[in-house]
Amino acid sequence: MPFSNLFAASRISGSGMSAERLRMEVIANNIANANSTKSANGGPYRRQDVVFAEVLAEQAAGAKGGVQSLGGVKAVELVEDQSQLPRVFMPAHPDADAQGYVSMPNVHLPIEMVNLITATRAYEANLKAAQAFRQMNEQALTLLRG
Amino acid sequence: MKNDMDTNAFGLGTLTHVMTTAGLRHRVIAQNIANVNTPHYKRLEVSFGAELTRALRSEGGSATPFPAPQVVEVPGPERVDGNTVDIDREMSEVTKNALLYQAAVQIMASRISTLRSAITGR
Numbered sequence A: 001m002p003f004s005n006l007f008a009a010s011r012i013s014g015s016g017m018s019a020e021r022l023r024m025e026v027i028a029n030n031i032a033n034a035n036s037t038k039s040a041n042g043g044p045y046r047r048q049d050v051v052f053a054e055v056l057a058e059q060a061a062g063a064k065g066g067v068q069s070l071g072g073v074k075a076v077e078l079v080e081d082q083s084q085l086p087r088v089f090m091p092a093h094p095d096a097d098a099q100g101y102v103s104m105p106n107v108h109l110p111i112e113m114v115n116l117i118t119a120t121r122a123y124e125a126n127l128k129a130a131q132a133f134r135q136m137n138e139q140a141l142t143l144l145r146g
Numbered sequence B: 001m002k003n004d005m006d007t008n009a010f011g012l013g014t015l016t017h018v019m020t021t022a023g024l025r026h027r028v029i030a031q032n033i034a035n036v037n038t039p040h041y042k043r044l045e046v047s048f049g050a051e052l053t054r055a056l057r058s059e060g061g062s063a064t065p066f067p068a069p070q071v072v073e074v075p076g077p078e079r080v081d082g083n084t085v086d087i088d089r090e091m092s093e094v095t096k097n098a099l100l101y102q103a104a105v106q107i108m109a110s111r112i113s114t115l116r117s118a119i120t121g122r
Helices: A008-032 A109-142 B009-034 B049-057 B087-120
Strands: A048-056 A070-080 A087-089 A101-103 B044-047 B070-073
Touching (some): A008 A048, A008 A070, A008 A109, A008 B009, A070 B009, A109 B009, B009 B044, B009 B087
Antiparallel strands (some): A087 A101
C-alpha cells in the first residue's frame, strides 16, 4: 500500500469540509449584501453560488475507479446569479433611475437559509466520516500494544 | 489447513484483507459524502463481499489468493442535479464499515494474544 494513501480518507473528508465551509461563507456574503445597491461591477449586488466538482487525484494508469484516484471535492468557480433584480420604488435613493425605481440585489433570504442548512448538514456528515476514520485507526493501533 | 505457516496462518491474512478493504471502503464513502453537493456526481461503491465469499468457499479455502476489491460506479435514483448520493445511506454505511473494521481488529487482537501465550508458554 503506498504511503500517501494512509491518510487519504482524512484528506477527502477535509476537502469536503473546506468546500462546505466556503459555501457557508458565500451564503453569509449573500445575506450580508442583501441590500447592497453598489457592487464592484457597477450595478447592484448579485447573489453568488459556488460550483463544486469531484477531484480525482493524478494516477499513473489514468484509469478512473482505481484506489488512488479518489481526491474528494473542490470548489471550481463562483458564479453570479443572473436572475432578474427586483425593482423597488424609492425616489429619494441616490441609485434611483428616472422613474424613481431602484434595482435591489436578487438575494432571497429563504433560499439562502435553506442552502445554509444543506451546507451545515453536509459539513457535519464529512466531520462524522473523519471521526469514524480516526476511530478505526485508533483501534488498529491497539494491535501494537503488548 | 494444508500448511499451517502459510500467509494466512491463523486467519490473519483474511483479517488483514478485511481491514484493508474496510479502509478502502471508508475512503470511497468519504468521497461520496464529500461530493454530496457536486452536480452529476455518481456514487461509488466497493464491490468485495461477493468475491470474498466465493474465495472462502472455493477449494483450498485460505490458500486461494484474495480477489482485489473493485471501486465501481453504481446506478441509482438521481436528484434534480444529477447526483446519486443518498446522505442517510452513506452515514449508515460509515457506521457499518467502522464496526466491521472494529470486529476484524478485535478478532486479530485475540488471535495475536493466543499466539503470544503459545510462544511464551505462559
